[in-house]
Amino acid sequence: MPNLLATTRYRRPGRHLVLNGHIDVFPVGDAARWTRDPLSGDLAGGRVHGRGTVDMKCGTTASIFAYAYLSPLADALGGRLTLTLVSDEETGGRWGSGYLVERHRDDVLGDCVLNGEPSSLDTVRFGEKAILWMTFSVRTPSCHSAYPHVSPSANKIAAALVRDLESLEALVPAVPEAVRRTLGRPEVGAAIERGLGAGAAGVLQKVTVNVGVMRGGVKVNMLPAECEIEADARLPVGVDREEVRRAVDAIVARYPGVTWREGTSHAVNATWSDPDHEMVGLIQDNVEARLGFRPPPIVSLGGTDCRFWRAAGVPAYVYGCSPAGMGAPDESVAVDEFLHVVRTHALSAFDYLSR
Numbered sequence: 001m002p003n004l005l006a007t008t009r010y011r012r013p014g015r016h017l018v019l020n021g022h023i024d025v026f027p028v029g030d031a032a033r034w035t036r037d038p039l040s041g042d043l044a045g046g047r048v049h050g051r052g053t054v055d056m057k058c059g060t061t062a063s064i065f066a067y068a069y070l071s072p073l074a075d076a077l078g079g080r081l082t083l084t085l086v087s088d089e090e091t092g093g094r095w096g097s098g099y100l101v102e103r104h105r106d107d108v109l110g111d112c113v114l115n116g117e118p119s120s121l122d123t124v125r126f127g128e129k130a131i132l133w134m135t136f137s138v139r140t141p142s143c144h145s146a147y148p149h150v151s152p153s154a155n156k157i158a159a160a161l162v163r164d165l166e167s168l169e170a171l172v173p174a175v176p177e178a179v180r181r182t183l184g185r186p187e188v189g190a191a192i193e194r195g196l197g198a199g200a201a202g203v204l205q206k207v208t209v210n211v212g213v214m215r216g217g218v219k220v221n222m223l224p225a226e227c228e229i230e231a232d233a234r235l236p237v238g239v240d241r242e243e244v245r246r247a248v249d250a251i252v253a254r255y256p257g258v259t260w261r262e263g264t265s266h267a268v269n270a271t272w273s274d275p276d277h278e279m280v281g282l283i284q285d286n287v288e289a290r291l292g293f294r295p296p297p298i299v300s301l302g303g304t305d306c307r308f309w310r311a312a313g314v315p316a317y318v319y320g321c322s323p324a325g326m327g328a329p330d331e332s333v334a335v336d337e338f339l340h341v342v343r344t345h346a347l348s349a350f351d352y353l354s355r
């Protein structure tokens, strides 16, 4: 899993900007469901087609081109520009950005990070929800299904437990004032739903719980002895994962025979950077000059590698193409959108380093 690191130091002193993108992509899945070769990179109908075009070849390419475009402009720039391209993002980032931030701090921490993960052209991302994966195991003695008085059913206990886990969604976040003010702006709700679909604004500031896997029982006329549940909770800014752990402990305590453990997800809370940071303004200026509107700063529903930098105290921002079609068959990105993202990254990086 190679990570590529490139740095240019300019003669004038100044700030250190880090460009970050990931190279790895989701698996193709069932190639029969694609209308083109999933790895073709075909250019057709004004779009680039193939797995990873949205997540995140568009954004990673924008980082590469921003880095290359600034190279001949060195005389106008100060400080330092670093390009970080990583191979492990989709499976947790431990060997990608997590590795660089942990082992190569002097090379990659910098003063600000710009990332091109799919975000929609309508918004800039200044933060993101945290991920908490949980595995629950239900164990009962089990027996013949005609003797339900002898053993409880692991599946029925699991069903009740799943119901109960929904109560986590009622946890009330203690949202920091700067985040509350930013997300409370009148134009934000509409921008979120334009970019992410109807209903997106409603889940941005609440805990959500997805029960992604339930496995229980081996035969229809046996009381199931075991059921395993895997759940994926997304925690908004202002919810501490320790608080969620305690709430889960309290739920599990009500069910004899149930144990749980935390999965190998990212052990941090939701992260956020200053929504009024200079970089947000630069991105907004460059988008407005081209498209005529200012994308408001919002928090991402999904995760990005920016969390590693934010957790290390470095402000990090995301601006990328529409997330539509990401990870699905026939993934593709509009060429116009792609070029707009490249332009926005190159100009914003130039503006940041030339001041």
Ligand SMILES: [Zn+2]
Pocket: 022, 055, 056, 089, 117, 118
């Ligand atoms: Zn991605």
